[in-house]
Amino acid sequence: MMYDRVGALPASRTDFVLESIKEAILYGKLKPGQALVETDLAATLNVSKTPVREALKTLAGSGLVVMSPYKGATVRTVDxxxxxxxxxxxxxxxxxxxxxxxxxxxxxxxxxxxxxxxxxxxxxxxxxxxxxxxxxxxxxxxxxxxxxxxxxxxxxxxxxxxxxxxxxxxxxxxxxxxxxxxxxxxxxxxxxxxxxxxxxxxxxxxxxxxxxxxx
The missing domain is CATH 1.20.120.530 (GntR ligand-binding domain-like)
Incomplete structure (x- = not known):
């Protein structure tokens, strides 16, 4: 696991991946500017790349992740x-x-x-x-x-x-x-x-x- 969970377990695998990545970002286990590689995250969370990809899109929409056609997904840097x-x-x-x-x-x-x-x-x-x-x-x-x-x-x-x-x-x-x-x-x-x-x-x-x- 990439962090110790706080609170209730999520209802589905997709939710689990989303909350896992979100909380790892918010608690500093994934650092600002750090690349978010789908294969690495999938292996860490023991899931396929599909829920990871969907989670990253959702996190980009909420402002925690930046998606770039050249760099891929990275943790947003606070400025x-x-x-x-x-x-x-x-x-x-x-x-x-x-x-x-x-x-x-x-x-x-x-x-x-x-x-x-x-x-x-x-x-x-x-x-x-x-x-x-x-x-x-x-x-x-x-x-x-x-x-x-x-x-x-x-x-x-x-x-x-x-x-x-x-x-x-x-x-x-x-x-x-x-x-x-x-x-x-x-x-x-x-x-x-x-x-x-x-x-x-x-x-x-x-x-x-x-x-x-x-x-």
Whole structure:
């Protein structure tokens, strides 16, 4: 296996391959810029090349993999331009989605559960994804949820890159807890403002520390 699995087993072989490669990328076992050779991945995962090929296409669509007619598939390299684009959209949408979730009386139990699942880097990354999704999932706008879900993989890749430069998860955990308290107590505007500042603080640091766009 290329990594230790976190969470439930996938439902099918195709899902297994997709989640295996995705988590290996997000947890740093497959490095930015690394070539993703179908035959090697198939041998590692003990599957044929077909589910590997399909998984790489899906991961290219979600922004974790880059497909080139000359280089083939490679793990996406995180740069300042990518981080700025992803976090710009999150800044616009995620706080408003949280404000709406609070107004609709959404249940934030999943967000609270995610706060305690941070024993190692792999779990921190997964828990961070769970926490943020739990904040906006109850906003009442399926399209808004779909758009934010579409950014989750790229956001996770940026987060892990940022932690690799400077681990700030203790400060982020405190910010998460303050956001959740405001949301659970029904203060939607305050929760949205705290979330906006949380996203902006991380984005400012990461964009400044990451390299400029890689060609």
């Amino acid at each position: 300042a331009e990518m981080a700025s684009s992803v976090y710009d959209v999150r800044m616009l949408m995620e706080p408003e989605a949280l404000r709406r979730s609070v107004a609709l009386g959404a249940d934030f139990a999943e967000a609270r559960s995610a706060l305690d699942d941070t024993s190692d880097l792999a779990r921190r990354s997964l828990a961070n994804r769970r926490f943020h999704r739990a904040l906006y999932a109850g906003c009442g706008n399926p399209l808004m949820v779909q758009i934010l879900d579409g950014l989750r993989d790229q956001a996770a890749l940026i987060t892990v890159a940022g932690w690799g430069i400077s681990p700030t998860w203790d400060a982020e955990d405190a910010e998460h807890r303050a956001i959740l308290v405001a949301a659970e107590e029904g203060f939607g505007d305050a929760a949205a403002d705290l979330l906006r500042r949380h996203i902006q603080t991380f984005a400012d640091r990461v964009v400044e520390e990451l390299p400029d766009v890689v060609r």
